[in-house]
Amino acid sequence: MSLRSNVLDLRKRKREVQKGGGDKAIEKQAKMGKLTARERILALLDKNSFHEYDLFVEHSAKDFGMDTKVLHGDGVIIGTGTIYSKPVCIFAQDFTVAGGSLGLMHARKITKIMDHALKMRVPLIGINDSGGARIQEGVNSLAGYGEIFFRNTLASGVIPQISVILGPCAGGAVYSPALTDFVFVVENISKMFITGPSVIKSVLGEEISMEELGGARVHAELTGNAHFFAISELDCFEQIKKLISYIPRNNDRKAMPFPPKPPKKGKKIEDIVPGDPRIPYDMRDIIKSITDSSEFFEVMEYFAANIIIGFGRMEGDTVGFVANQPMVLAGVLDTDSSDKAARFIRYCDAFNIPIVTLEDLPGYLPGVDQEHAGVIRHGAKILYAYSEATVPKVTVILRKAYGGGYIAMNSRHLRADFVFAWPTAEIAVMGPEGAANIVFRKEISEAENPEEVRQQKIQEYKQKFANPYVAAAQGYIDEVIEPRDTRGRILHALQVSENKSVFLPNKKHGIPPF
Amino acid sequence: MTEEKELKTLVVQGAVYQTTYTWKFENRVNWEAPNPNHIYSFIPGTIIDIFIKPRQKVKEGETLLLLEAMKMQNQVRMPFDGEIVKIHVKKDDIIPKKHMMLEIKPARIR
Numbered sequence: 001m002s003l004r005s006n007v008l009d010l011r012k013r014k015r016e017v018q019k020g021g022g023d024k025a026i027e028k029q030a031k032m033g034k035l036t037a038r039e040r041i042l043a044l045l046d047k048n049s050f051h052e053y054d055l056f057v058e059h060s061a062k063d064f065g066m067d068t069k070v071l072h073g074d075g076v077i078i079g080t081g082t083i084y085s086k087p088v089c090i091f092a093q094d095f096t097v098a099g100g101s102l103g104l105m106h107a108r109k110i111t112k113i114m115d116h117a118l119k120m121r122v123p124l125i126g127i128n129d130s131g132g133a134r135i136q137e138g139v140n141s142l143a144g145y146g147e148i149f150f151r152n153t154l155a156s157g158v159i160p161q162i163s164v165i166l167g168p169c170a171g172g173a174v175y176s177p178a179l180t181d182f183v184f185v186v187e188n189i190s191k192m193f194i195t196g197p198s199v200i201k202s203v204l205g206e207e208i209s210m211e212e213l214g215g216a217r218v219h220a221e222l223t224g225n226a227h228f229f230a231i232s233e234l235d236c237f238e239q240i241k242k243l244i245s246y247i248p249r250n251n252d253r254k255a256m257p258f259p260p261k262p263p264k265k266g267k268k269i270e271d272i273v274p275g276d277p278r279i280p281y282d283m284r285d286i287i288k289s290i291t292d293s294s295e296f297f298e299v300m301e302y303f304a305a306n307i308i309i310g311f312g313r314m315e316g317d318t319v320g321f322v323a324n325q326p327m328v329l330a331g332v333l334d335t336d337s338s339d340k341a342a343r344f345i346r347y348c349d350a351f352n353i354p355i356v357t358l359e360d361l362p363g364y365l366p367g368v369d370q371e372h373a374g375v376i377r378h379g380a381k382i383l384y385a386y387s388e389a390t391v392p393k394v395t396v397i398l399r400k401a402y403g404g405g406y407i408a409m410n411s412r413h414l415r416a417d418f419v420f421a422w423p424t425a426e427i428a429v430m431g432p433e434g435a436a437n438i439v440f441r442k443e444i445s446e447a448e449n450p451e452e453v454r455q456q457k458i459q460e461y462k463q464k465f466a467n468p469y470v471a472a473a474q475g476y477i478d479e480v481i482e483p484r485d486t487r488g489r490i491l492h493a494l495q496v497s498e499n500k501s502v503f504l505p506n507k508k509h510g511i512p513p514f
Numbered sequence: 515m516t517e518e519k520e521l522k523t524l525v526v527q528g529a530v531y532q533t534t535y536t537w538k539f540e541n542r543v544n545w546e547a548p549n550p551n552h553i554y555s556f557i558p559g560t561i562i563d564i565f566i567k568p569r570q571k572v573k574e575g576e577t578l579l580l581l582e583a584m585k586m587q588n589q590v591r592m593p594f595d596g597e598i599v600k601i602h603v604k605k606d607d608i609i610p611k612k613h614m615m616l617e618i619k620p621a622r623i624r
Contacts, residue, residue, distance in 0.1 A: 221537065328533060328534050332526060369543065431528065433527065
């Protein structure tokens with residue numbers, strides 16, 4: 001055989017395998033409104049950048065007639081490529097091949113690319129579209145999942161790990177995404193659950209559709225398992241690319257700097273916030289009035305919307321924002337919002353992204369449901385995360401900073417590097433209404449006209465304590481600033497914090513309240 | 515999910531805030547003190563046997579019915595000496611969690 005015919009033979013073999021599960025299965029995939037695994041990779045990565053490995057890997061199962069079956073690539077595609085010219089490792093499960101089911105060789109391909117990503121210190125993107133464990137391979141498929149989970153954990157905080165759910169992801173398979181940094185879901189396509197509707201119905205008698213049980217909206221809004229919600233696969237890939245532009249390649253680096261740009265001219269920052277602390281506004285408008293080009297890339301937009309987390313740039317550098325949202329539940333902290341913020345703070349800390357905290361909250365959400373849901377241990381997460389974080393930490397108090405909420409939102413006491421307050425800030429153990437009722441209880445109850453006295457005492461307390469100057473007198477806040485100087489002050493604070501170094505007690509790891 | 519919502523009120527420490535609610539907050543279950551005379555299912559499942567009748571006197575610890583869930587036959591027992599008042603389930607019923615199965619009352623203390 002000449003070299004030429006060898007090459008032709010290789011091409012023929014490649015073409016054969018690259019068809020995955022064949023025309024019929026591909027047609028079925030398209031009917032479900034889904035791209036194929038290969039189309040997905042090509043749509044996500046830079047043009048002509050994808051290189052595939054382990055194309056000719058075959059499954060090793062012998063039982064249940066599997067020895068006569070050919071599964072191209074064993075149902076998963078792995079490789080390397082670039083996004084915005086920066087390297088990434090990627091795997092995509094191929095639903096057209098045996099439903100993307102995970103067997104030994106399938107898992108071995110995934111762990112191979114995971115090992116590669118960790119060794120080369122580049123981000124890992126996993127596209128999940130699989131019916132679950134390949135039952136015919138028995139315990140070997142369980143072993144495969146375990147090996148993946150272990151590597152997810154090992155790589156956590158070293159390289160960014162991104163999971164994209166583009167099909168079913170059920171049973172044990174859900175735990176790989178759950179261990180990664182960011183999970184992307186797409187409406188009508190993503191389905192995640194531990195036990196599916198049919199099992200739930202047969203065992204427990206509860207009837208529910210797949211979409212209602214573990215659809216994209218459920219995970220984006222209710223469970224908090226997903227971080228990004230997209231309306232189509234292409235929309236999802238755009239979001240992934242955007243995220244990649246904001247985060248560093250690994251924990252030794254900083255995010256790629258962009259050309260600095262001023263915020264867009266819009267509503268003046270002091271006109272966004274109403275004077276009465278009980279009237280809401282959209283905190284996102286404040287964030288956009290201080291970020292470059294007024295751009296803000298929100299994470300977990302629909303889950304626990306009473307706190308806002310996400311990325312923006314200031315003078316070209318990535319900044320992580322954590323901000324109370326007075327527009328939703330008055331911006332209170334509760335179990336979900338504490339959990340949401342705490343994990344984001346730890347993400348930013350692990351990947352050298354400075355944290356800017358914008359504060360305006362009345363405290364923790366009262367209620368039996370909250371207490372019984374464990375608001376103590378969930379609320380503790382945010383304290384832990386802020387205290388532990390050693391990246392530059394800047395806080396701006398816009399209006400309310402009451403009680404436990406004041407301490408939790410990156411206060412000086414948790415080692416914020418800079419704490420600024422607007423003149424409208426109210427830093428106190430609780431709001432004037434609650435405080436007056438307690439401090440002046442006797443005067444109010446004994447008065448001839450209790451309501452009148454109550455209002456009077458509320459005003460008295462407000463005048464005396466509901467301002468930033470009591471805390472400023474103690475040095476708990478560094479400076480009372482004019483609202484329009486907010487961006488400038490944060491920028492300067494970040495600039496002088498650039499070489500921040502702190503020494504923590506030596507330990508293997510802490511024991512955070514999770 | 516981002517449409518304009520009508521403002522509602524939330525009271526935190528005496529102050530009334532204008533804001534919007536989340537789906538979870540709106541659908542939270544109000545807490546009620548448990549009634550010791552009501553026996554609820556603690557897990558969804560199937561009633562596979564009932565051993566008692568209304569007005570029957572039962573000693574503490576006696577098995578009242580079997581609730582099968584997750585392939586386990588759970589014995590539901592009498593929490594104190596007393597009497598069966600009403601039975602809300604029958605054999606082979608598939609019931610959800612927190613479904614009231616029995617009403618009971620304690621024996622009169624002599």
